[in-house]
Amino acid sequence: xxxxxxxxxxxxxxxxxxxxxxxxxxxxxxxxxxxxxxxxxxxxxxxxxxxxxxxxxxxxxxxxxxxxxxxxxxxxxxxxxxxxxxxxxxxxxxxxxxxxxxxxxxxxxxxxxxxxxxxxxxxxxxxxxxxxxxxxxxxxxxxxxxxxxxxxxxxxxxxxxxxxxxxxxxxxx
Amino acid sequence: xxxxxxxxxxxxxxxxxxxxxxxxxxxxxxxxxxxxxxxxxxxxxxxxxxxxxxxxxxxxxxxxxxxxxxxxxxxxxxxxxxxxxxxxxxxxxxxxxxxxxxxxxxxxxxxxxxxxxxxxxxxxxxxxxxxxxxxxxxxxxxxxxxxxxxxxxxxxxxxxxxxxxxxxxxxxxxxxxxxxxxxxxxxxxxxxxxxxxxxxxxxxxxxxxxxxxxxxxxxxxxxxxxxxxxxxxxxxxxxxxxxxxxxxxxxxxxxxxxxxxxxxxxxxxxxxxxxxxxxxxxxxxxxxx
Numbered sequence: 001x002x003x004x005x006x007x008x009x010x011x012x013x014x015x016x017x018x019x020x021x022x023x024x025x026x027x028x029x030x031x032x033x034x035x036x037x038x039x040x041x042x043x044x045x046x047x048x049x050x051x052x053x054x055x056x057x058x059x060x061x062x063x064x065x066x067x068x069x070x071x072x073x074x075x076x077x078x079x080x081x082x083x084x085x086x087x088x089x090x091x092x093x094x095x096x097x098x099x100x101x102x103x104x105x106x107x108x109x110x111x112x113x114x115x116x117x118x119x120x121x122x123x124x125x126x127x128x129x130x131x132x133x134x135x136x137x138x139x140x141x142x143x144x145x146x147x148x149x150x151x152x153x154x155x156x157x158x159x160x161x162x163x164x165x166x167x168x169x170x171x172x173x
Numbered sequence: 174x175x176x177x178x179x180x181x182x183x184x185x186x187x188x189x190x191x192x193x194x195x196x197x198x199x200x201x202x203x204x205x206x207x208x209x210x211x212x213x214x215x216x217x218x219x220x221x222x223x224x225x226x227x228x229x230x231x232x233x234x235x236x237x238x239x240x241x242x243x244x245x246x247x248x249x250x251x252x253x254x255x256x257x258x259x260x261x262x263x264x265x266x267x268x269x270x271x272x273x274x275x276x277x278x279x280x281x282x283x284x285x286x287x288x289x290x291x292x293x294x295x296x297x298x299x300x301x302x303x304x305x306x307x308x309x310x311x312x313x314x315x316x317x318x319x320x321x322x323x324x325x326x327x328x329x330x331x332x333x334x335x336x337x338x339x340x341x342x343x344x345x346x347x348x349x350x351x352x353x354x355x356x357x358x359x360x361x362x363x364x365x366x367x368x369x370x371x372x373x374x375x376x377x378x379x380x381x382x383x384x385x386x387x388x389x390x391x392x393x394x395x396x397x398x399x400x401x402x403x404x405x406x407x408x409x410x411x412x413x414x415x416x417x418x419x420x421x422x423x424x425x426x427x428x429x430x431x432x433x434x435x436x437x438x439x440x441x442x443x444x445x446x447x448x449x450x451x452x453x454x455x456x457x458x459x460x461x462x
Contacts, residue, residue: 014176034222035174037209057210058279059363070252073278076209080179124277146276 019083023048024092032079039063039074041082042089050090050119061147064120065089071127090119093126101171102126102164111160113151121147125161133169135161174209175218181227185339188225189314193337195221201339202226203248206275206283207291231341232284234259243267243345247286252277254285263347264305266354270297275363286340289325292332292395295364299326300390301356302345303398304370310342311335319344322396329394351375351383355456357449366436367391369425369449373457381410387421387450392431392442399425402450411458418454422447 020029023046032041042048042065051074054062058073065074066088067081093100102122105111112118121144128135128143135143140161149157179202182188192199202208202222211217225231225248232248234257243264245254254260255271274280274297288296289309303322311318311325313335320333325340327333334340348354351374358368368390374383385406390396401424406414431442 015178017179033176034179035176037174056213057363058206058275061276061278064278067281070281071278072282076206076213077282078179078205078209081205127277142272143277146278 017080019080021082021084022086024087024089030079034078034080036079037075038065038067038072038077038079038082038087041079042074042087048089048091052116052119054116059146059148060117061120061124062117064123064147066123066127069127069130071124088123088126090122093122100126101167102129105164105167106157106160109156109160109163111152111157112149117147117149117151121149121157125164128161129165129168134165137162174212175215177212177218177220177222179222179224181224184228185225185231185312185341186314188223188228188339189312189337191221191223192339193314196336199223201290203287204250204283205287206279207287207293225339231286236263237344240344241347243347245285245343245345247289247340247342248284249286251275251280251283251285251288255280264345266356267298267301267345270301270356273297273358285343289343290332290334290340292326292328292330293364294329294394294396295366295368295391296396297356297358297365297368297390300368300388300396301354301370302343303390303396304354304372304386304388305345305348307346308344309340310344311338312341313338326395348372349374351377353457353460355453355458355460357453357456359445359449361436365391367431367442367445367449368396369446369453371450371453371457373454375411375461379411379461382406382408382414385414385454387425387453389425389429389446389450391436392429392446397428399428399450401425401428406454415455415458418451419447421454422450425450 014033016031018031042051052062054060056075058076063074064071068085102125124147199221200219202224231246233246235244236259237244251271251274260268309320309325325333355371358365370388372386376383385403387399387402388396389399402421405417405421426443426447429443429446431439433439
């Protein structure tokens with residue numbers, strides 16, 4: 001699972017497959033090996049380093065990306081599954097220099113310290129608020145229980161998500 | 174991961190034929206939430222993954238009026254079950270159980286059929302399906318058959334599937350109006366440590382117990398009916414049964430044979446079984462008006 005350069009090279013004898021998919025609104029046509037995870041393709045082939053590898057077993061939520069709007073663990077989803085679909089990573093949220101309201105809310109609520117879990121936290125929050133614009137604290141805890149943070153103690157993350165919820169509802173009443 | 178090939182198949186028959194052709198060198202691939210973990214860790218390797226998500230019609234949830242049952246396609250994801258209006262209307266207990274499984278990312282991808290076929294002993298839905306008397310429909314290129322949960326789950330990680338066979342559908346008979354269920358779980362890690370389901374049927378006056386089913390999961394190699402606990406509760410008045418639920422919990426714990434592991438010691442897990450049986454019984458009872 002190590003993200004070595006070796007994995008990017010496709011030995012001629014290994015099976016390959018062509019996929020078309022969209023990442024952060026940009027279309028890509030790639031020849032990949034079926035064994036490549038979405039995380040490996042995002043980082044090693046597309047250079048999108050915002051998606052981090054941590055537990056590698058779908059427990060921690062650090063590698064969360066949205067596949068057709070749905071949070072998935074990029075560490076354990078094959079890139080093959082993204083064919084014909086849309087992937088959103090943390091790099092796709094800001095519009096140029098302008099941060100997404102959820103990113104601003106995490107700054108205002110001090111919802112991060114080291115920042116390693118933050119891309120996953122913010123993307124999971126985006127999916128939560130798309131599904132449930134005004135979640136209760138229990139709704140937030142239930143949805144976010146699979147995103148772990150070892151710094152904040154979670155209080156400021158809960159605050160940030162509530163701030164984000166208010167902002168997005170004000171924007172789209 | 175070692176290199177492998179993926180085969181998208183259009184039908185159950187094609188999947189079955191490929192399983193026959195490649196034998197031990199192939200595996201069915203649906204959500205991949207279990208399979209890819211063991212392949213990434215190098216525990217298992219297959220040269221061919223047979224992607225059955227391309228088979229149409231295997232991810233539907235339907236209410237079958239004729240037999241008053243839920244028909245759940247094997248490729249239905251946990252998230253579908255959690256959010257399905259059909260499930261919420263006809264079997265809210267299943268939606269309750271599904272909502273607690275792993276995390277939202279796993280539930281978005283993982284399928285109910287994959288969960289059953291992996292036959293991991295720490296499965297929430299398996300414990301509930303056993304209590305509900307669910308039936309598993311299996312199919313291959315040449316035959317179809319139906320097994321009970323107990324028949325399907327042979328042992329830990331060992332489903333009763335022939336080499337060329339697929340699980341296609343889970344049929345869940347729906348409890349009647351005088352039956353309510355309870356479900357309790359306790360969890361340290363990403364899988365439950367102990368899970369208990371209770372189905373309680375009361376008489377018309379809601380004073381006496383007509384039938385009670387107690388199932389316990391995660392502690393043995395597969396979920397089991399705690400018949401000793403059922404015997405202590407069945408036929409009693411509701412008041413007597415509430416007093417007897419302490420003994421029933423302990424009787425269920427005696428039937429459990431848990432091992433010491435990261436989830437706790439054997440004695441600790443038995444204590445959890447005893448308590449959770451009591452709580453699940455009470456939860457089922459409080460769901461009566």
